[in-house]
Amino acid sequence: MSVLSDSSTLHRLGRALLELVYPGYCLHCGARSPKRTFPLCACCLASLRRVPRGEPLRRLHRLPEAMGCFQDAHSLWYASPSGPFRPLHHALKYANRPVYALHLGRLLGQTFQNALSSIELIIPVPLHRRRYLERGYNQSAWLARGIGEVLGRPVKPELLMRVRPTQSQTYLDREARRANVAHAFVAPYPERVAGRHVLLVDDLLTTGATAAWAAQALHQVRVGSLTLVTLGLAV
Numbered sequence: 001m002s003v004l005s006d007s008s009t010l011h012r013l014g015r016a017l018l019e020l021v022y023p024g025y026c027l028h029c030g031a032r033s034p035k036r037t038f039p040l041c042a043c044c045l046a047s048l049r050r051v052p053r054g055e056p057l058r059r060l061h062r063l064p065e066a067m068g069c070f071q072d073a074h075s076l077w078y079a080s081p082s083g084p085f086r087p088l089h090h091a092l093k094y095a096n097r098p099v100y101a102l103h104l105g106r107l108l109g110q111t112f113q114n115a116l117s118s119i120e121l122i123i124p125v126p127l128h129r130r131r132y133l134e135r136g137y138n139q140s141a142w143l144a145r146g147i148g149e150v151l152g153r154p155v156k157p158e159l160l161m162r163v164r165p166t167q168s169q170t171y172l173d174r175e176a177r178r179a180n181v182a183h184a185f186v187a188p189y190p191e192r193v194a195g196r197h198v199l200l201v202d203d204l205l206t207t208g209a210t211a212a213w214a215a216q217a218l219h220q221v222r223v224g225s226l227t228l229v230t231l232g233l234a235v
Helices: 003-021 042-047 055-060 085-094 098-111 129-135 139-151 174-181 209-220
Strands: 072-079 121-124 197-205 225-234
Touching (some): 055 072, 055 197, 055 225, 072 085, 072 098, 072 197, 085 098, 085 225, 098 139, 098 197, 098 225, 121 139
Parallel strands (some): 072 225
């Protein structure tokens, strides 16, 4: 047997041992999950409800500050508080699992590839530096990275900054969310954004306040057009 063959055999044995010692389980129902990069079983994955086209844009247009900001918007699944999306999103956001976001970003890219064909560059919704240091990563940036791999477009997180800390939006009502993120973003390199079709990426669209104020910052530097993609749409 060749050295290459021996190495391949050892690699397979190592992976098999890892799966035996640290088996992957579905985050929602506890069943064995065949992929560590996607910790939901096939049944829970199938139970996630797809968001119909047009619904995210209608959600955004409930806010005056979002009117006219977006050419289009897409969300993959409804974020039901009692379904499998909740534990998946929690792990994505708080459990230091950027690999989940990378895989899910690729899924977003594949799902919406045709609709995103005219995108020129991709910008994730940023965290404030303080929040980034606490968490160690930005889940939206990893989603954007996965989308960029599929679309073959550059991901440029430095083109949008959150310039003031904001509290978590989780327990805020609609008006408090709007006030919390108002004027929280700036686009520091206008010449790199002006006239371009930009894809803005976030993990969850709830009221749309965060996306709207991020969009306002990009429109201030004359972005050409703006499309939003999120993994989830809150119900």
